[in-house]
Amino acid sequence: MRSRAAELDAADGLAKLRERFTLPDGVVYLDGNSLGALPAGVADTTADVVARQWGELLIRSWDESGWWTAPERIGDKLAPLVGAAPGQVVVGDSTSVNLFKALVGAARLAAPGRTRMLVDAATFPTDGYIAQSAARMTGLTVVPVDPSHAAEAMDADTAVVLLNHVDYRSGRLHDLPALTAAARAAGAITVWDLCHSAGALPVGLDEHAVDLAVGCTYKYLNGGPGAPAYLYIAARHQAGFDSPLPGWNGHADPFAMTPAFEAAQGATRGRVGTPDILSMLALESALDAWDGVSVEAVRAKSLALTDFFLECVAAYVPQGRVESVTPDEHERRGSQISLRTENAREVMGELISRGVIGDFRAPDILRFGFTPLYVGFTDAERAARALGHVFG
Amino acid sequence: MRSRAAELDAADGLAKLRERFTLPDGVVYLDGNSLGALPAGVADTTADVVARQWGELLIRSWDESGWWTAPERIGDKLAPLVGAAPGQVVVGDSTSVNLFKALVGAARLAAPGRTRMLVDAATFPTDGYIAQSAARMTGLTVVPVDPSHAAEAMDADTAVVLLNHVDYRSGRLHDLPALTAAARAAGAITVWDLCHSAGALPVGLDEHAVDLAVGCTYKYLNGGPGAPAYLYIAARHQAGFDSPLPGWNGHADPFAMTPAFEAAQGATRGRVGTPDILSMLALESALDAWDGVSVEAVRAKSLALTDFFLECVAAYVPQGRVESVTPDEHERRGSQISLRTENAREVMGELISRGVIGDFRAPDILRFGFTPLYVGFTDAERAARALGHVFG
Structure with missing residues (x-):
């Protein structure tokens, strides 16, 4: 051998x-x-971010070093790896926090009157915990399903379907195209967790008309320990996406500092608070490994x-x-x-x-x-x- | 001069x-x-975190480099600066995300039947936006108040009071001891935003019996751009603190990967997802500036x-x-x-x-x-x- x-x-x-x-x-x-x-390249990038961008340019770096726009810029850099056109992926927060945004957002996008949130029964546990919280806060009921039989469980009472693309324990790859199509046929909103697939295999978010997705960047994307996660909001859902975490970074005009929240256009409305720049720019540099x-x-x-x-x-x-x-x-x-x-x-x-x-x-x-x-x-x-x- | x-x-x-x-x-x-x-010291720390802890030790660093326990360890390092005894401060996520945890947690700690969330009318906008979302998701109504007259507005229908210690525009310092005492007398739960006071003046969270508090670490605490924020949960409220973001990092036994969520003891239950280690350890190093x-x-x-x-x-x-x-x-x-x-x-x-x-x-x-x-x-x-x- x-x-x-x-x-x-x-x-x-x-x-x-x-x-x-x-x-x-x-x-x-x-x-x-x-x-x-x-x-x-990450070590050099990080050294520059600390010593020059922070230490010398200080507050000016929010503009001059592109800090403020990093979540969208890095989202667009990552997007081709998950089959997304630009403007639909925003980077920041942890996977769990993004999952909460996605699940509550999905519940609010779903047709009124539906009561069930189907959740992968073998999921990485945080998805199940966050799903319980999102369901509790939106009046839905979590129904655990075996992803291999999830399509059979989707019906006219299904509001949201949360599935993992690849199971973290077994390494089983679930059929994203077929399951997404089945959910769409049932009138449900899909949320896919891509933690164990993004960077390892084609995902095709746009091609398969996925509604919402989240994923981490520290596994196959090599962004570093606890690197910021991402949220995908399909373009057709952006105008209706109603985040449970409407922080000032997701505001249409954040520096106007108006008392009323008005959501930004596009995936930007998935942003919440000030992005953690050191981790974020390390990720940006890490994604250079995918060039070509x-x-x-x-x-x-x-x-x-x-x-x-x-x-x-x-x-x-x-x-x-x-x-x-x-x-x-x-x-x-x-x-x-x-x-x-x-x-x-x-x-x-x-x-x-x-x-x-x-x-x-x-x-x-x-x-x-x-x-x-x-x-x-x-x-x-x-x-x-x-x-x-x-x-x- | x-x-x-x-x-x-x-x-x-x-x-x-x-x-x-x-x-x-x-x-x-x-x-x-x-x-x-x-x-x-931050540049050297960050270089070591990237090159040695991540690059050489790789996954072992979650234990060997103390990554997993960083949120509590750095929380305890920061705690004296806000007058908190150990075990009540946990670092991670943005201020906005921590505010959501604190406000929903406060609403769930509040006496049943109360309907109002008093919110500083001059607040930094993200606090108001997040308060609206937290109120919407817990059935409360936001009532804007002038902090100087907030005590007069607190009554038997007040569930939660959210105030800034220092106003971001005017630099006005609000009377945390008196306002906290007034809220307690009215039976309401206080959430203080310390973004513009921590590291600039004594806060005295324990001394004044504050219930919950949040703050950022990139202003007077010098943690770096978008450095992780923190959440203070007073010891007496920890057993009852019911987070809307129950991620696996806040689980009593995260690596058991059980399907049901069981909250960890202490401030740990304020944790959500995997912490962003680069930003987090830069903050830890930055806090050395406070030695002595x-x-x-x-x-x-x-x-x-x-x-x-x-x-x-x-x-x-x-x-x-x-x-x-x-x-x-x-x-x-x-x-x-x-x-x-x-x-x-x-x-x-x-x-x-x-x-x-x-x-x-x-x-x-x-x-x-x-x-x-x-x-x-x-x-x-x-x-x-x-x-x-x-x-x-």
Whole structure:
């Protein structure tokens, strides 16, 4: 398998993108689905933001360094990665906060009289917690659904549907086009959580007529720890989008400082308070790693990597010690492989001590994220081999 | 006045604190009430966070670099500056988002049946916008009040009272102890916005039994552009605090990833999503500028500075060209002087071209913020002299 890996790396058109990142020596980093690696330009950008933009230009930087317009500018820079035309994505706040805006906004966009909010039952927990709060505050009732059967649950009483594009535990990719179409047919508003898909595979928000979406930027987008999240508001919903967090940054004329709120046009109305510039401009710099990269090419490499990793696991790990809970079918697979095993926490500890960084999700899951911008086939082979040694 | 200024600087026990900041040469910076200056250690801290904590340690930094616990740790570091014992302040999100948590939380803490939310009529606009949203979503009605007469408006129908400690336009300091006591006597829950007071004067949250408070960290606390804000939840209210933004970071056991939300104990339940680490750790470093500094000494210097500035303005500016809208009485004055004048925007432009940085607030206000950690009496004299030249 080692020579196969070397051949695959040699033939990989994206292999040279690894130079755009700073990675520690000797480590196989398969946790970019939790915290993406450091893009090469971020350190210089951050140093400039601190020393010159803040330290020297001070307050002038809100205009002169483009701080004020960063949320929309970075939203537009990120938009092609999720298949959105300009003017629909705004960056800022955490994923949870954006989810609250999106869900309350969706409830207010939904046809009056509908009472149900369908929520992915296997969701990353914060989505469920925030959905409960949004439902409570808008008079809806949360109904947990298995995303694979969500379409069957959508009916004339469904106001909002919240789904994850890729499940964080299993790595299962849900059928965004079909589920969005089903929701539309039922007259419901869709909110997609793209945390585990954006930057790993094509999303096609505009193409599939998604209504609203949120996502984080610190996984496959490499924006840095806790980097600002984003909110997508489809152009057709912007005039009607009624945010529960109408902060002054989302006002039509923020510096008029008028007592009454008047929402800005466009995605800007998704803004709330003053953006955290250090994190925001680090993200802007991080997105340079995508210059000239097609998401389709990334997706092709991602599938090749996860296929090859599964092949290596089958070759190296004794039969019956691990079981993949990630779907085999490409059209149902995200960019991670989740293996169920006994003593998963200890196994991951062993792997990490051997320089293979993945993560553990309770109670029994080993997660390995494959980030095609900086992970190669040799990494996949080495990780599987280390796993074999742990069981060997 | 010049020699007086030099004497006052020579006698100023806080003068040496200016060394803790990096300021551009030749500039008098009187806009620290909008964006505080750069503390000296922040550049090195940020470089380390990016290159080593993120770039080398990667995901391990959530534990090993103390990322996960940063919101509470930095909250406790900031707490003495607002007179709070440990365990009541949590850092993260913007001021607007924290205000939403505080106002909805306050409405849920308030006695049932009360219908009114009193809101400072002269408030910085985002507070009013967010208050409208919080009231709408909790069934309350916003009643604008003049803070000077707010006590008279508090009655048995008052659920929540939102006030600014210092008015952003006029620099008027409101009577937090008396207004908080009046609200308590009326059975209402207080929410104080400390944006323009924290770091400039003693706040005494615990001493005066404030219920909830929010504030930003990028003004007198020098945390950097858009640095994370904070939320104070008095210990006695923590068990009952019911956040409208129950994200996974505020869960009692976040990594259990249980489907049902169970709020963490303490101020932690004010957390929402993943904290923006770059901005957060820059703030932590910035707070080192307060080592060994008493807020009382800062307040004494602030009053001396604003007194002296007014004296210089009277000496240098032709009679009748400017009028201070900031109260003369020390007990009603924050740490800024706001001068009303004709053509205020143009006048401020002239001042800035002469190296004196203040700001303009529509329609007719020149704002000069005095930040005692790095502004001296010579600065005040030079600013007033430049203003005199503009009118001369």
